[in-house]
Amino acid sequence: xxxxxxxxxxxxxxxxxxxxxxxxxxxxxxxxxxxxxxxxxxxxxxxxxxxxxxxxxxxxxxxxxxxxxxxxxxxxxxxxxxxxxxxxxxxxxxxxxxxxxxxxxxxxxxxxxxxxxxxxxxxxxxxxxxxxxxxxxxxxxxxxxxxxxxxxxxx
Amino acid sequence: xxxxxxxxxxxxxxxxxxxxxxxxxxxxxxxxxxxxxxxxxxxxxxxxxxxxxxxxxxxxxxxxxxxxxxxxxxxxxxxxxxxxxxxxxxxxxxxxxxxxxxxxxxxxxxxxxxxxxxxxxxxxxxxxxxxxxxxxxxxxxxxxxxxxxxxxxxxxxxxxxxxxxxxxxxxxxxxxxxxxxxxxxxxxxxxxxxxxxxxxxxxxxxxxxxxxxxxxxxxxxxxxxxxxxxxxxxxxxxxxxxxxxxxxxxxxxxxxxxxxxxxxxxxxxxxxxxxxxxxxxxxxxxxxxxxxxxxxxxxxxxxxxxxxxxxxxxxxxxxxxxxxxxxxxxxxxxxxxxxxxxxxxxxxxxxxxxxxxxxxxxxxxxxxxxxxxxxxxxxxxxxxxxxxxxxxxxxxxxxxxxxxxxxxxxxxxxxxxxxxxxxxxxxxxxxxxxxxxxxxxxxxxxxxxxxxxxxxxxxxxxxxxxxxxxxxxxxxxxxxxxxxxxxxxxxxxxxxxxxxxxxxxx
Numbered sequence: 001x002x003x004x005x006x007x008x009x010x011x012x013x014x015x016x017x018x019x020x021x022x023x024x025x026x027x028x029x030x031x032x033x034x035x036x037x038x039x040x041x042x043x044x045x046x047x048x049x050x051x052x053x054x055x056x057x058x059x060x061x062x063x064x065x066x067x068x069x070x071x072x073x074x075x076x077x078x079x080x081x082x083x084x085x086x087x088x089x090x091x092x093x094x095x096x097x098x099x100x101x102x103x104x105x106x107x108x109x110x111x112x113x114x115x116x117x118x119x120x121x122x123x124x125x126x127x128x129x130x131x132x133x134x135x136x137x138x139x140x141x142x143x144x145x146x147x148x149x150x151x152x153x154x155x
Numbered sequence: 156x157x158x159x160x161x162x163x164x165x166x167x168x169x170x171x172x173x174x175x176x177x178x179x180x181x182x183x184x185x186x187x188x189x190x191x192x193x194x195x196x197x198x199x200x201x202x203x204x205x206x207x208x209x210x211x212x213x214x215x216x217x218x219x220x221x222x223x224x225x226x227x228x229x230x231x232x233x234x235x236x237x238x239x240x241x242x243x244x245x246x247x248x249x250x251x252x253x254x255x256x257x258x259x260x261x262x263x264x265x266x267x268x269x270x271x272x273x274x275x276x277x278x279x280x281x282x283x284x285x286x287x288x289x290x291x292x293x294x295x296x297x298x299x300x301x302x303x304x305x306x307x308x309x310x311x312x313x314x315x316x317x318x319x320x321x322x323x324x325x326x327x328x329x330x331x332x333x334x335x336x337x338x339x340x341x342x343x344x345x346x347x348x349x350x351x352x353x354x355x356x357x358x359x360x361x362x363x364x365x366x367x368x369x370x371x372x373x374x375x376x377x378x379x380x381x382x383x384x385x386x387x388x389x390x391x392x393x394x395x396x397x398x399x400x401x402x403x404x405x406x407x408x409x410x411x412x413x414x415x416x417x418x419x420x421x422x423x424x425x426x427x428x429x430x431x432x433x434x435x436x437x438x439x440x441x442x443x444x445x446x447x448x449x450x451x452x453x454x455x456x457x458x459x460x461x462x463x464x465x466x467x468x469x470x471x472x473x474x475x476x477x478x479x480x481x482x483x484x485x486x487x488x489x490x491x492x493x494x495x496x497x498x499x500x501x502x503x504x505x506x507x508x509x510x511x512x513x514x515x516x517x518x519x520x521x522x523x524x525x526x527x528x529x530x531x532x533x534x535x536x537x538x539x540x541x542x543x544x545x546x547x548x549x550x551x552x553x554x555x556x557x558x559x560x561x562x563x564x565x566x567x568x569x570x571x572x573x574x575x576x577x578x579x580x581x582x583x584x585x586x587x588x589x590x591x592x593x594x595x596x597x598x599x600x601x602x603x604x605x606x607x608x609x610x611x612x613x614x615x616x617x618x619x620x621x622x623x624x625x626x627x628x629x630x631x632x633x634x635x636x637x638x639x640x641x642x643x644x645x646x647x648x649x650x651x652x653x654x655x656x657x658x659x660x661x
Contacts, residue, residue: 005589006589006590009585009586009589010589013324013328017328017331020331020346023345023346027343027345029341029343031338031340031341031611032338032340032341032343032345034610035330035334035603035606035607035610036331036334036345036346038330039327039328039330039331039334039603040331042323042324042327043324043327043328043331046320046323046324046327047324049320050318050320050321050324053320071377071378074376074377074378075373075374075377075584077376077377078372078373078374078376078377078552079373079577079580079581079584081373081552081556082369082373082556082577082580082581083577085556085557085560086560086573086574086576086577089560089564089570089573090570090573090574094557094560094561094564098557101553101556101557102553102554102557105549105552105553106549106553109549111547111549124553124554124557128557128558128561132561132565136204136565138561138564138565140561140564140565141564141570
């Protein structure tokens, strides 16, 4: 029987909770373990009831239609942008990462030419720099590469 | 208490405060007009910057976002047939057909008038209820507070759409996540897995942004709606301001219905967890029931707009009162208000209204003040705000993603935060997609620490029988299963009634 994705998510939740629950044996004080134990216990009991219901109902996976698959792909791409931006920021800092993100996002979306995308990215980055670094005096991450190279930018 | 009321009122005599609130109102309206992002989104993005700010300054700004997004959303709903805010969906039923008939501005006039009048009325009702609630809250000690928090979690789990079990599981996941890091009572670090990063636990800001901001942005580009056609951007009769005043007159012509739907909306708002998107539909249904022309509903009857929007806006005062007085948020937006309270150093729970009376009054009065400001803006240039809807979704995504990440980094500056944020967003998306309730999860997370604190205080002071130590405790204890199984009990009673009525006939 091929299980539905709902059931797999529930099983993952139960497994993670069980892992958390087993960690509690490392502590000896009731004051430390009571609330997490109650939370873990409730998740396991309620999750088991839910799982039983789902299995009895015999919910099995249905082949997804093309539109749903397309939407899932768009979600995947969206989350890739989020993770990609985080990596870019980690490497080259907020200002460099933001410029790169905006440039690639607009460039690859096909709505603007690369030149126009570059201009929008530069303008957007400048607005962020003015708002957060210059005006709000926020100390933003300058990027691991910048730190390695020991460069100094007004970040 | 009267002193606090007038002290709060004096707050609005400061021109700087009024100017700030006006700016917040404008932003709230813009967020309301834009489909996709909501007033709640504005609150979430603002949260990282409010740490350490004066609550009397920042909380009214947050309330302004929450109170004015609704009126802004009504414009998009009526003129374009797209709900600016999810709670404006009911206004489309009659508002959009009115636009098609060339009476769009009349519907806007009715909606805007209803918005400020209902908000104002709900604040008056809420202020009137404060003296009634305070004596009950005075009875609250550690055991009652602990049980009240448990009741709040039950409430938010019980109103989950779909599986109630999943609602409860979500709340428990939030509770479990709140226990990561140092425990205040013993100083022992829990679930840190040797990582120094986790010693302080998961930040509330990251949790809120990860659960509500980033998944919404990804949803915007993944489920991209087709662009609004150009001709829809300039509906018939758009610049006929006489129509706008006809809409204002309509509200007074149906004053009785407006008052009833306002009271209904307020009551729904007061009931924790029910508010949100339920009240406008109740208001709409009542307007249809008591109308002389119910057959014209859905074809462009102004009463439908008045009924839906009055109930929608009247819930704000009740919703806020429950959040401040009991610590139970009536809707998703109020969960963010709870988060804001925590970030400015105010413990949410039954004590907020007692310990911070002036602040509570200021927050309630802000609803009234900002809705009047919103009305002035919307009367003057509401239809012109439609131009904002033309802003392509990809621009919103491209500029809001960096804003959210910078917000997190500006909060405490750890670069690891941005990866954890992305991870929370991905997990939150999967949980939401599979029917788990993120508001319950965040509620469990916000209230988890407080629950643990009051639980141990109750156990230390009263002992293991603390949950039956007073009549309020017993009432709260009994209310928990009733809240969770309310729908089952109601269905069971209905089934019995049907059975009893069928038996004699059979």
